Each structure stands twice: as structure tokens, then as C-alpha cells.
Amino acid sequence: MNIEQLRTDTPGVEHVIHLNNAGAALMPNQVVNVMTGHLQLETRLGGYEAAGQSAVELDNVYNSIGRLINASPGEIAVIENATRAWDMAFYSLPLGPGDVVLTSSTEYAGNYIPYLQLKKLRGIDIRIIPNDEYGQVSLSSLQEMLRDDRVALVSLPVIATNGGPVQPIEEIGALARAAGVLFLLDACQAVGHIPIDVQKIGCHMLAATSRKYLRGPRGMGFLYVEKSLCRSLEPVFLDLHSASLQTPDTFEIRADARRFENWECNIAAKLGLGAAVDYALEQGIEPMWQRIQQMAHYLRSKLADTPGIILQDNGSTKSGIVTFTHQGSSAAQAQQWLAGQDKRINVTTSTVRSTMIDMQQRGLEEVIRASIHAYNTVTEIDATIEALVRMSRG
Incomplete structure (x- = not known):
């Protein structure tokens, strides 16, 4: 890859030395220019009129996302954030008493809470798929659990917010398809990070965000729903965009995935999402993934040689999210120390509240999370290690 151009x-x-890409990555100029250009158009023309003038570009957002994940534009909904995108899919599923949802120990609390809500409201059952020796979903255990005809859904993140493995999603998808079970994938930490092909994965639904590895704006995400499934799901919320009034007593829901959208949205951010996807496609997802793995491996090797540092990553395939603990400092103290360097170093913390089951199983309350992107460099990683060494020395 042309790293100098990425950084330019x-x-x-x-x-900053930005190692918080799993939180919100640094946006490239190409994204910012599209967004500010549209905001300037709104100031000159008005919001509705600017949106009308950008109609072709707005439609192209769906085409770009479709290319990114190998889906058709009609299978894509652009929604104000990934949480709402995931919710729109999950709450639309006709889950009822006794239906079983299978998830991983690394499930995010923002998804696990809705499981618990439907357990309370509808009587569903939640089961955790055991891990294999690498700390990722055990495929043999999943296959055995799928023999229960009460299983209605497999739902899990590709990569956990607190690091961990890249889950074997193609194998999981194949097992779910063979069992006739729906597969909902949280790809917030995956899209823009690793190659994602919904046809190869076999997922029925996928939710993702703009602000993380895609390097788009905050407050924007998208949902993929397989065409054959889409018409059978009735969204929990409807408006005059997702449906149309036919008579004073009847309405009709639109046929494509935009039934999960609503009429009002942040047009500049939507265009920014499209620009971020186009930029990622131009750079190449596979080369970026290789670069991220290279830099993350370097960071892990340096951390492993740093006194007082304990790596906390699992998985046979590790991602660009590197998690560790410091024997002499809390995660928050380490975050503050790094942020206070001459050139600010951005990392974040991940706590038991975010991925409770995984963290409790591993006896962890918190970890320091440094997440690499393709634009990060060896020099930046070395500076981060030097700062951690200084912190240890007091």
C-alpha cells in the first residue's frame, strides 16, 4: 500500500498517534470534503433542495456499500447508527416463547441487553456457544447446539469490542444455513477492517457502523438484509418513507431493505459514509487487512517484551484490536498517561460492562485497547511503547 498517501x-x-480506530478512526480528507461540501450546499440552497440536488450521489451510497460487502443495493438500508440498524433487524424477527438465540461469549452488551429484554417480554432463551481452545466459537459445539429445533437465530460479533479473535464467520454461516437457522452478524469492528462478503459468509442480516474502520463520520451506519428474507420482516417502526399510505385504512411497506429506514436523516453524514466506502474500496480492503495485521503483530511483539505488560488477546486469527493490561496501572491511568504525551497517543479502555461474559470467564475487569489501522506506522508504535516504559518507571 501507499502508506505515505494514506497519511497525506x-x-x-x-x-495525534491514533490507536483508537475501533472507537472512531481518523477521517480522510476525501470524506470531510464531501460532507463539508454538502453542508455548504445546504447553506446556499436549503436542506431539502440540497438533498434533491444530491439525489444521484445519495443513491450511489447504496451501490458502494453493496460493492463493499457483495450485496445488491436493494438489500441495504442506511440508518443513523449501527445500534439502531442492528435493533431494526433483531426486533423485527418473529421470536417467541421457547425460541433459542445462540450467541458468543464475546457478544457486546448493547446486543445482549435486547436478548434479555425479549427473554423478559417474549420468553425467548439465550444460550452461549462454548469457545474452542483458541478462544473463538467452537464449531463442533455450535453444530451440536443447532440440532435443537428450537434454535431460531445465531447472532454474534465478527470481532469483539474488547479484542479477541476474528470469528470463523464463513464456517458459522454454513452451519446456520444447513440447519435452516437465521444468522445475524454484528460487523461493526469488521467492515473496513477485514474483507466481508455476505455471499461467502451466508449471513441473513448484517449491521455495521461508519465511524470505526471505515473511517466515515459518526452517527451513521447501515444494515444488510437478504432479499429473500426482507419482505417477511415487518419493521418495528414505520413512517412515510418505509411505507406508503394506500387508503385512510391501509398502508403498504416498501419491498426493499429501505423499509428499515426512516425519512429524516443526516444527509451530509450519509454522503460521508458513501465517500468513506469509496475510499476504502479504492485502497483495497485486502491490502489494508494485511497492513493492519502486520502492524498489530509488531505492536503485540513489542508489548510482549515490555516489562509489566500482559497481552490479553485470544484467537487463531487476531485482528487489529490489541488488548493488554499493565501490572502497575489501571487501564484508565494508562489511557490518561498516553494522552498526556507531547504527541498525544489515543487508546481507550474496555471494561467488563461491555463484554461481560467473556471478561468474567477470563477474570478481567478491564483492558487497555489499542486498535491499529493501515495508516499507523512502526514509528508510532515505538513511541507508544517508549511512553509505556516511562510510565512503568514512574
């Missing part, structure tokens, strides 16, 4: 496109690298 990313003005933020002049000000």
Missing part, C-alpha cells in the same frame, strides 16, 4: 490523506496523523 489523513491530516489527523500530524496531531
Whole structure:
């Protein structure tokens, strides 16, 4: 990859060492220019009129996302964030008493809470798929659990917020399909990070965000729903965009995935999402994934040689999310120390509240999370290690 061009496109690298890409990555100029250009158009023309003038570009957002994940534009809904996208899919499923949802120990609390809500309201059952020796979903255990005809859904994240493995999603998808069970995938940490092909994965639904590895704006995400499933799901919320009034007593829900959208949205952010997807496609997802793995491996190797540091990553295939603990400092103290360096170093913390089952199983309350992107460099990683060594020395 042309790393210098990546960094030239990313003005933020002049000000910070940004290792919080799993939170919100630094946006490239190409994304910012599209967004600010549309905001300027709104100031000149008005919001509705600017949206009308950008109609072709707005439609192209769906085409770009479709290319990114190998889906058709009609299977894509652009929604204000990934949480709402995931919710729109999950709450639309006709789950009832006795239906079983299978998930992983690394499930995010924001998804696990809705499981518990439907357990309370509808009487569903939640079961955790055991891990294999690498700390990722055990495929043999999943296959055995899918023999229960009460299983209605497999739902899990591709990559957990607190690090961990890249789950074997193609194998999981094949097992779910063979069992006739729906597969909902949380790809928030995966899209823009690793290659995602919904046809190869075999997932029925997938939710993702703009702000993480895609390097788009905050407050925007998308939902994929397989065409053959889409018409059978009735969204929990409808408006005059997702449905149309036929008579004073009847309405009709639109046929494509935009039935999960609503009429009002942040047009500039939607265009920014499209620009971020186009930028990622231009760079190449596979080369970026290789670069991320290379840099993350370097970071892990340096951390392993740093006194007081304990790596906390699992998985036969590890992602760009590197998690560790420091024997002499809390995660919050380490975060604050790194942020206070001459050139600010951005990391974050992940706590038991976010991925409770996984963290409790491993006896962890918190970890320091450093998440690599393709624009990060060896020099930046070395500076981070040096700062951690200084912290240990007091």
C-alpha cells in the first residue's frame, strides 16, 4: 500500500498517534470534503433542495456499500447508527416463547441487553456457544447446539469490542444455513477492517457502523438484509418513507431493505459514509487487512517484551484490536498517561460492562485497547511503547 498517501490523506496523523480506530478512526480528507461540501450546499440552497440536488450521489451510497460487502443495493438500508440498524433487524424477527438465540461469549452488551429484554417480554432463551481452545466459537459445539429445533437465530460479533479473535464467520454461516437457522452478524469492528462478503459468509442480516474502520463520520451506519428474507420482516417502526399510505385504512411497506429506514436523516453524514466506502474500496480492503495485521503483530511483539505488560488477546486469527493490561496501572491511568504525551497517543479502555461474559470467564475487569489501522506506522508504535516504559518507571 501507499502508506505515505494514506497519511497525506489523513491530516489527523500530524496531531495525534491514533490507536483508537475501533472507537472512531481518523477521517480522510476525501470524506470531510464531501460532507463539508454538502453542508455548504445546504447553506446556499436549503436542506431539502440540497438533498434533491444530491439525489444521484445519495443513491450511489447504496451501490458502494453493496460493492463493499457483495450485496445488491436493494438489500441495504442506511440508518443513523449501527445500534439502531442492528435493533431494526433483531426486533423485527418473529421470536417467541421457547425460541433459542445462540450467541458468543464475546457478544457486546448493547446486543445482549435486547436478548434479555425479549427473554423478559417474549420468553425467548439465550444460550452461549462454548469457545474452542483458541478462544473463538467452537464449531463442533455450535453444530451440536443447532440440532435443537428450537434454535431460531445465531447472532454474534465478527470481532469483539474488547479484542479477541476474528470469528470463523464463513464456517458459522454454513452451519446456520444447513440447519435452516437465521444468522445475524454484528460487523461493526469488521467492515473496513477485514474483507466481508455476505455471499461467502451466508449471513441473513448484517449491521455495521461508519465511524470505526471505515473511517466515515459518526452517527451513521447501515444494515444488510437478504432479499429473500426482507419482505417477511415487518419493521418495528414505520413512517412515510418505509411505507406508503394506500387508503385512510391501509398502508403498504416498501419491498426493499429501505423499509428499515426512516425519512429524516443526516444527509451530509450519509454522503460521508458513501465517500468513506469509496475510499476504502479504492485502497483495497485486502491490502489494508494485511497492513493492519502486520502492524498489530509488531505492536503485540513489542508489548510482549515490555516489562509489566500482559497481552490479553485470544484467537487463531487476531485482528487489529490489541488488548493488554499493565501490572502497575489501571487501564484508565494508562489511557490518561498516553494522552498526556507531547504527541498525544489515543487508546481507550474496555471494561467488563461491555463484554461481560467473556471478561468474567477470563477474570478481567478491564483492558487497555489499542486498535491499529493501515495508516499507523512502526514509528508510532515505538513511541507508544517508549511512553509505556516511562510510565512503568514512574
